[in-house]
Amino acid sequence: MRLHPFKSWYAPVLAALLILPVCAQTEAGEDIKVGGTKAWLEKPDNPVAGLVIVPGGGGLSKNDPLQRLRKDIANQGVAVLSVDSKTKLRAATKLMSQIAKPVNVAAVSRGMMGVTKTLSKQSLKLKGLVLVAGDLNFMRQKLKDPGKLPRTLVIHHRQDGCQKTPPSAVEGFKKWAGAKVKVVWMDGGQNRGNPCGPDAYHGLAGLEDKTVRAIAEFLKP
Numbered sequence: 001m002r003l004h005p006f007k008s009w010y011a012p013v014l015a016a017l018l019i020l021p022v023c024a025q026t027e028a029g030e031d032i033k034v035g036g037t038k039a040w041l042e043k044p045d046n047p048v049a050g051l052v053i054v055p056g057g058g059g060l061s062k063n064d065p066l067q068r069l070r071k072d073i074a075n076q077g078v079a080v081l082s083v084d085s086k087t088k089l090r091a092a093t094k095l096m097s098q099i100a101k102p103v104n105v106a107a108v109s110r111g112m113m114g115v116t117k118t119l120s121k122q123s124l125k126l127k128g129l130v131l132v133a134g135d136l137n138f139m140r141q142k143l144k145d146p147g148k149l150p151r152t153l154v155i156h157h158r159q160d161g162c163q164k165t166p167p168s169a170v171e172g173f174k175k176w177a178g179a180k181v182k183v184v185w186m187d188g189g190q191n192r193g194n195p196c197g198p199d200a201y202h203g204l205a206g207l208e209d210k211t212v213r214a215i216a217e218f219l220k221p
Contacts, residue, residue: 029070029082035091040067040082042074043099049127049219050079050100052092056109056133058198060084065132065203066108069212076216085111089118093126102127104219109133109165109202116142119149126150130215133157133202135164136173146177153218155204155211157186161195162202184214 029040038060051073055064060082062068070080079100083092089105096103104127107115112134118124120142129152131139136154143149156170174181189206192199199205 029074029080034081034083034095035088037084037087039084039087039092040070040080041099042070042080042082044074044077044079046077047079047100048077048221050081050096050103051130051215051219052089052096052103052105053080053082054087054089054105054107054111054115055082055085056111056198056203057196061198063198064108065198065205065211066106068198069208069215072208072212073215076212076219078216078219085114089115090122090124093124097125102221104128104130106130106132106215107134109162109196110135113138119143123148124150128153128218130155130218132204132211133160133162133165136169138164140173140176146180149177149180152177152181153214154181154183155186155214156183157189157201157204157207159187159191159201161191161200164196165202182218186210 029042032039032041053066055067058064067082070082074080081092081096093103105115112131116139129150132155154170156167158167160167170183174183186204186207191201196202204211
């Protein structure tokens with residue numbers, strides 16, 4: 001039996017459509033999948049750099065200290081890929097390399113632990129790393145060799161009250177890693193609720209504009 005002309009091309013086209021990633025524009029940006037996990041993508045026109053953001057303990061939440069800055073960072077001409085803490089970092093950076101270069105990673109609080117484990121096991125082609133309110137003692141102990149660090153920006157609040165991220169750890173981390181680490185101290189802002197939460201000094205609450213400026217300056221080509 002001779003196939004109808006429509007049917008002859010319909011099947012392969014339909015099959016192709018079914019395997020395409022589902023993308024939708026939302027308040028959080030474009031919903032995409034990275035290695036089967038949910039992610040948000042903010043892509044400005046002609047981005048000058050790419051930034052993969054790894055959230056803290058609250059996961060991919062709009063109130064995460066870095067996630068709530070993603071649009072402001074994108075407004076600086078940076079493509080921003082916000083991933084879940086379960087997302088494979090290599091997969092996320094590989095995808096970002098197809099969107100914008102150079103590729104950088106930013107992690108906040110507990111999200112830094114996954115980044116540290118990845119860096120300790122394998123090299124990543126990163127231009128830079130941003131650590132916000134991170135457990136810097138954990139990173140030193142896990143990496144052992146500061147040579148595994150790319151160029152790094154540490155953003156920390158002088159009054160961070162979270163037990164795992166004491167401000168006193170910053171100086172030791174800077175001495176350990178040397179000239180490749182730049183430190184930006186934050187003061188003031190708001191301090192509410194859980195001392196390890198996003199609305200406390202730990203989460204740089206009320207200091208969003210200063211944080212965006214520090215990150216944007218660091219990411220400039």
